[in-house]
Amino acid sequence: xxxxxxxxxxxxxxxxxxxxxxxxxxxxxxxxxxxxxxxxxxxxxxxxxxxxxxxxxxxxxxxxxxxxxxxxxxxxxxxxxxxxxxxxxxxxxxxxxxxxxxxxxxxxxxxxxxxxxxxxxxxxxxxxxxxxxxxxxxxxxxxxxxxxxxxxxxxxxxxxxx
Amino acid sequence: xxxxxxxxxxxxxxxxxxxxxxxxxxxxxxxxxxxxxxxxxxxxxxxxxxxxxxxxxxxxxxxxxxxxxxxxxxxxxxxxxxxxxxxxxxxxxxxxxxxxxxxxxx
Numbered sequence: 024x025x026x027x028x029x030x031x032x033x034x035x036x037x038x039x040x041x042x043x044x045x046x047x048x049x050x051x052x053x054x055x056x057x058x059x060x061x062x063x064x065x066x067x068x069x070x071x072x073x074x075x076x077x078x079x080x081x082x083x084x085x086x087x088x089x090x091x092x093x094x095x096x097x098x099x100x101x102x103x104x105x106x107x108x109x110x111x112x113x114x115x116x117x118x119x120x121x122x123x124x125x126x127x128x129x130x131x132x133x134x135x136x137x138x139x140x141x142x143x144x145x146x147x148x149x150x151x152x153x154x155x156x157x158x159x160x161x162x163x164x165x166x167x168x169x170x171x172x173x174x175x176x177x178x179x180x181x182x183x184x185x
Numbered sequence: 186x187x188x189x190x191x192x193x194x195x196x197x198x199x200x201x202x203x204x205x206x207x208x209x210x211x212x213x214x215x216x217x218x219x220x221x222x223x224x225x226x227x228x229x230x231x232x233x234x235x236x237x238x239x240x241x242x243x244x245x246x247x248x249x250x251x252x253x254x255x256x257x258x259x260x261x262x263x264x265x266x267x268x269x270x271x272x273x274x275x276x277x278x279x280x281x282x283x284x285x286x287x288x289x290x291x
Binding site: 124 | 202203215217238241242243244245246247248249250251252253254256257258259260261262263265
């Protein structure tokens with residue numbers, strides 16, 4: 024497959040040089056940059072989702088941790104525990120935990136709203152991961168401070184396709 | 186379909202922090218898949234869970250298609266008084282599925 028694409032490209036550039044831009048040449052030239060533009064759009068979506076979570080503030084490293092398998096055989100259901108290392112009291116608690124994934128078709132995963140009644144800032148769920156990627160957790164505390172962590176999870180069989 | 190399951194201890198001590206485990210049967214259709222004719226199968230997911238303890242919201246989750254089918258969520262709350270833990274899941278069509286658990290605080 025890769026070999027054929029390379030050959031098609033070679034043919035395309037020769038035709039370009041000869042200024043004989045046939046349909047094959049156009050397809051060859053447009054298809055490849057198109058692919059990388061889509062990949063960048065994916066990264067842009069993750070950056071936008073992170074920006075939406077953080078606003079204009081900066082998140083610090085620490086306090087929040089993700090517990091998940093290093094290697095997930097089945098990306099359709101990957102168990103994840105996110106916990107924030109902070110006491111939960113009436114005036115000091117975790118307001119929100121946002122989970123994002125940087126390699127899924129859509130970077131949003133979940134937003135958990137916690138309260139002083141939570142007792143313990145820990146949430147477990149199961150994720151779909153399309154491929155090997157980073158899962159990112161951002162915790163917002165009641166003092167408005169933001170804490171972030173990420174964990175790479177290797178996925179053997181992706182969990183988003185049909 | 187969409188049968189909720191909730192695991193809560195029957196009895197807890199006052200002030201104790203206890204875990205609540207929830208699961209609802211649901212395909213969580215991502216909106217990414219195509220059917221046999223190549224048409225996109227529309228997104229249909231459980232997008233929200235709210236847990237109220239004697240009427241007060243103690244936990245909420247907004248979910249995206251990246252949450253697995255039959256969405257499982259577990260979280261914690263602190264025992265204050267005996268009463269009801271109410272759970273409400275909402276899907277993309279605006280349908281709500283509810284479950285109530287009784288809790289005894291000693």
